Amino acid sequence: MTAGRPGVRVAAVAATAFAFTVTMLGTTLPTPLYPLYAQRLDFAALTVSVLFAVYALGVVAALACFGRLSDDVGRRPVLMLATAVAALSAVLFLLPLSVPLLIVARVVSGLSAGLMTGSGTAAVVDLFPAERSAAGGALAIGANMGGLGAGTLLAGVLAQLAPHPLVLPYVVHLVLSVIGLSGLWLLTPKPPPKPPGQPASRPRWRIRPQRLRVPPALRGSFTIAVLSGGAAFAVTGVLTAITALFLAKSLHLTSHALAGGVVCLVFVALAVGQLLARLISSPLLAMRIGCVGLVVAAGCLAGALGPTLLAPLLVAAVVLGASGGLCLNAGIAITVGRTEQASRGSVSSALFAGLYLMLAFPAVAVGVLTDATSLRTAGLIFTAAVAVLAAAVALATMRNRAT
Numbered sequence: 001m002t003a004g005r006p007g008v009r010v011a012a013v014a015a016t017a018f019a020f021t022v023t024m025l026g027t028t029l030p031t032p033l034y035p036l037y038a039q040r041l042d043f044a045a046l047t048v049s050v051l052f053a054v055y056a057l058g059v060v061a062a063l064a065c066f067g068r069l070s071d072d073v074g075r076r077p078v079l080m081l082a083t084a085v086a087a088l089s090a091v092l093f094l095l096p097l098s099v100p101l102l103i104v105a106r107v108v109s110g111l112s113a114g115l116m117t118g119s120g121t122a123a124v125v126d127l128f129p130a131e132r133s134a135a136g137g138a139l140a141i142g143a144n145m146g147g148l149g150a151g152t153l154l155a156g157v158l159a160q161l162a163p164h165p166l167v168l169p170y171v172v173h174l175v176l177s178v179i180g181l182s183g184l185w186l187l188t189p190k191p192p193p194k195p196p197g198q199p200a201s202r203p204r205w206r207i208r209p210q211r212l213r214v215p216p217a218l219r220g221s222f223t224i225a226v227l228s229g230g231a232a233f234a235v236t237g238v239l240t241a242i243t244a245l246f247l248a249k250s251l252h253l254t255s256h257a258l259a260g261g262v263v264c265l266v267f268v269a270l271a272v273g274q275l276l277a278r279l280i281s282s283p284l285l286a287m288r289i290g291c292v293g294l295v296v297a298a299g300c301l302a303g304a305l306g307p308t309l310l311a312p313l314l315v316a317a318v319v320l321g322a323s324g325g326l327c328l329n330a331g332i333a334i335t336v337g338r339t340e341q342a343s344r345g346s347v348s349s350a351l352f353a354g355l356y357l358m359l360a361f362p363a364v365a366v367g368v369l370t371d372a373t374s375l376r377t378a379g380l381i382f383t384a385a386v387a388v389l390a391a392a393v394a395l396a397t398m399r400n401r402a403t
Contacts, residue, residue, distance in 0.1 A: 013127050015183035017143045020120040022180040023086040024147030026173045027113045032156035032260035035248045049367025052241045056360035058110020063353040068346045070119035080184050082115035087177035093170040118349030137332045141274040149267025156260020225331030228287050230358030231390045232324030237359035238366050250308045265317040273325020284397045287330035291394035293323025298383040305379035
């Protein structure tokens with residue numbers, strides 16, 4: 001998806017980034033509301049972990065089935081489909097409450113994120129000149145993480161200050177999704193018509209698992225990008241899954257706005273971290289610094305869970321976000337940023353599929369451990385494992401010759 005004239009390009013970038021942001025916003029709306037859901041439906045920490053995991057698996061399923069779709073049929077129709085599925089997820093959350101319905105809504109939300117993450121990142125990068133592809137990648141991560149952070153903050157504030165806390169956030173999201181869909185329809189460029197006499201080719205809409213191809217020359221960099229960004233996703237997934245319950249049950253702080261604000265800190269810091277990554281001379285150096293930061297963040301999270309303190313949790317959120325932003329920006333720079341446009345959607349989707357798999361399984365593992373032991377014990381085991389992984393990836397970047 002490209003745009004020629006500067007005015008058209010700016011409008012297309014704005015519409016694409018807005019739809020990207022709104023779609024991702026919807027995926028984190030439930031995060032500060034889980035204590036309310038737990039109270040209404042009488043479920044425990046394991047159910048919250050499962051809800052996070054099915055969302056991540058929905059993302060992976062969309063990436064696996066449709067990861068190359070935007071390369072085949074164009075960015076615009078896939079972006080519109082992702083935004084429409086996001087609107088559908090909002091409708092599902094507005095239906096009468098039940099655990100099975102929540103699971104279905106989370107899966108659909110994950111599908112919207114999976115459709116948007118790969119195609120949206122590729123679309124934003126496409127709209128920038130080749131010499132400014134890094135700026136396009138930065139904007140894509142900003143829209144992604146900004147939407148995630150805005151979702152938690154919006155839901156938390158509305159739940160705290162407005163009536164109908166399990167209804168109003170999704171009504172707002174539905175309205176924003178309709179606006180985003182309209183913007184894509186009106187402001188993003190349509191494919192140019194075929195020249196006279198040339199047969200029109202039909203786009204290939206494939207609804208089946210597809211191999212997400214990574215060029216052989218990028219596979220070493222791709223592995224490091226998945227492991228470093230995956231470590232950040234793992235900590236982020238667990239922190240967002242447990243924060244609201246930890247604040248309510250361990251610290252007896254029941255403010256939904258506080259729960260949403262803590263998680264929002266992570267995603268705001270992620271956006272800042274990816275901007276800072278652009279000031280660092282080498283993507284691998286940025287990734288190495290990010291991995292060291294993840295070790296520090298894991299230690300801060302352990303410091304919050306052990307003696308049950310709020311301050312280390314806030315520090316962990318900021319350090320985790322900034323470090324994760326460095327890792328994600330560097331990972332996109334050494335993978336998607338070095339891929340030809342024809343296969344950029346596939347590589348982007350493969351990268352995020354790996355990241356979301358590393359979000360899903362730790363969240364479930366922590367939920368299972370929490371049921372078997374306690375939230376504190378499960379969190380301490382998890383933080384130790386992530387610290388070891390992040391340290392190992394930092395060492396691996398020193399041996400990789402990609403720059």
